[in-house]
Amino acid sequence: MTTLPQSTEKKLGLVIDLDTCVGCHACVVSCKEWNTSNYGAPLSDIDAYGAEPHGTFLNRVHSFEAQPESGCSQTVHFPKSCLHCEDAPCVTVCPTGASYKREEDGIVLVNEDDCMGCGLCAWACPYGARELDEIFGVMKKCTLCVDRIYNENIPEEDRIPSCVRTCPSNARHFGDLSNPESNVSKLVAARGGMDLMPELGTKPVNKYLPPRLKDQPSDAALEPQHNDAKGLFAWLDKALENI
Amino acid sequence: MHPAPSVIAFTTLSGLGFGLLAFLGIGLPPVTGWVAFVFFFLGYALAVGGLLASVAHLANPKNAIKAFSQWRSSWLSREGIVAVFALLVMTVFAIALIFFGVRLRLVGLIGALLCLGTVFTTSMIYTQLKTVPRWNMWTTPPVFILHALGGGALLAGQPRLAAVLLASLGALMVWAWIVGDEKGRAGSTMETATGLGHIGKVRLLEPPHSGENYLLKEMAYQVGRKHAFKLRLIAFGLGIVLPVLLMLLLPVTHTTALVAILAHLVGIFAGRWLFFAEAEHVQALYYGR
Structure with a gap:
């Protein structure tokens, strides 16, 4: 049944640090690589080497610019x-029972054997x-790399989502958000x-760490530092002005 | 939102069909025999034709049968179930009426209620979506039901009733347009979407990809908004005003009825196209659209 569980034993999810993300898209690539060859149907690309390439991705990196009332904008x-x-x-909203939220860890998954590709779940998602x-006509979404995190056939350090494992700036963190003692x-x-679009009441498990505010340079730092030269430079200054 | 032809055909045609079947269920017009057969045939053709058109919208229709399973949570599932019940109950009523000349009043009434229930569940698929504020309004279900009843009354040859129902529909449609325009994205902004509002005004610096994708094609449709006013005039003029005037001012003949029905059809196609095309999804905020 596509009703939601009353509560889940764990709340596995990601914490994404907007302060340290450098926008390199490595997580996008590693996500695509892992998920196109593992859980469910591949993530197809259309016209991949042509003029209008497009395809399915489970993770995408946008870049925004926030403009304060005064001072520099922040990327x-x-x-x-x-x-x-x-x-x-x-x-x-899922009519076929393909979409479900797991009671044991809170991961939201699609059972592709039941999905009829109506797209209503994509309409219902604000994000x-x-x-x-x-190509495959089924709904694709992040599985939180459910086929990695419990996978005893891969080394222990790899048992985290592919995007977290690959992030070179350590901007992505994985863990149990129901446990207050977790990292x-x-x-x-x-x-x-923080939550994204909290006004829609979806109670996201994943959280975003806001970027730290930039330092404001003090006016004093911008003042010229060498108004009155001394010694040799004072003589040179005077001599040059007299020419 | 992308105005898929299959979904527009589905919601308008099946709405008309179920509206006509609802009137036949309560004995309007009081037909029997072959005349009744023609009316029921038209009702079924529209209702079932619309439902079949909706299957064309599915990317993986082999699993469509499973859509009857999740009635406890899903309005789309409920719609499928209610539609099947409505068609089955009306079949019993129609067979008794056409072939045996017997009018099973209670069966007809239950069938009529199920027909309207189908239209209501269809409307709830859209009404439930908080992500599309223009649909997430109390006006959506009555607009869908009045569409079905108004068009159904035209098809059932009930001029006065059609005029009253279509006039109410027109008033409610205009109200929904005005409130929908004011509502916009209901308080969701690029600042709430990104959580960066505490820094300042947010704009998209670089999209995540240079080309299109499913999200943009499906939920960031922009053509309709440009022509919204003209399309509203077409929807209101042809869908409401012309049929109402024809029904009230001219003697009702087959010709006036046909003109009224065709005008109404063109009007509601334009209106339903706009219903999708001008609806904005909050997800598009991440793309600055």
């Missing part, structure tokens, strides 16, 4: 994938986290982790 790279919401509207695969919960508490 923020913004990775976006499924937030594995506690109150996931994509799950309850654009679900994409219908054009991710501590990060959220320390850095004021």
Whole structure:
């Protein structure tokens, strides 16, 4: 049934640090690589080497610019994938039972054997986290690399989502957000982790750490530092002015 | 939102068909025999034709049968179930009426309610979506039901009733347009979408990809908004005003009825196209659209 579980034992999810993300898109590439060859149908590309390439991705990096009322703007790279919401509207709208939220860890998944490709779940998601695969006709979304995190056939350090494993600037963190002692919960508490579009009441599990505010240069720092030269330079200054 | 022809055909045609079947269920017009057969045939052709058109919208239709399973949470699933019940109950009523000349009043009434229930569940598929504020309004279900009843009354040859129902539909449609325009994205902005509002005004610096994708094709459709006013005039003029005037001012003949029905059809196609095309999805905020 596509009703949501009352509660989940764990809330596995990601914490994304908007302060340290450098917008390199490595997470996008590693996500595509892992997920096109593992869980479910591949992530197809259309016209990949042509004039209008497009295809299915589970994770995409936007870049925004925030402009304060005065001073410099701030560029923020913004990775976006499924937030594995506690109150996931994509799950309850599903007519076939393909979409579900797991009771044991809160991961939202699509059972592709049941999906009829109606696209209603993508309409219900405020975050654009679900994409219908054009070739395979089934809905694709982030699985939180469910085939890595419990996979005993790969080395222990690899048992985290592919995007987290690959991030070179350590901007992505994975853990159990229901446990206040977990690393991710501590990060959220320390850095004021936030929800995206909280007004829609989806209660996302994934949190975003806001970028730290930039230092404001003081006016004093911009003043010329050498108004009155001394010694040799004072003589030179005077001599040159007299020419 | 992308105005898929299959979904526009589905919602308009099946709405008309179920509207006509609802009137036949309560004995309007009081036909029997072969005349009843023609009316029921038209109702079924529209309702079933619309439902089949909706299957064309599916990317993986082999699993469509599973859509009957999730009635506890999903309006789309409920719609499928109610539609099947409505068609089955109306079949019993129609067979008794056409072949045996017997009018099973209670069966007809239940069938009529199920027909309207189908249109209501269809409307709830759109109404439930908080992500599309223009649909997420109390006006959406009554607009869908009045579409079905108004068009159904035209097809059922009930001029006065059609005029009253279509006039109410027109008033509610205009109200929904005005409120929908004011509502916009209902408080969601690029600042709430990104959580960067505490720094300042947010704009998209670089999209995540240079080309199109499913999200943009499906949920960031922009053509309709440009022509919204003209399309509203077409929808209101042809869908409402012309049929109402024809029904009230001219003697009702087959010709006036046909003109009224065709004008209404063109009008509601334009209106339903706009219903999708001008609806904005909050997801598009991540693309600065």
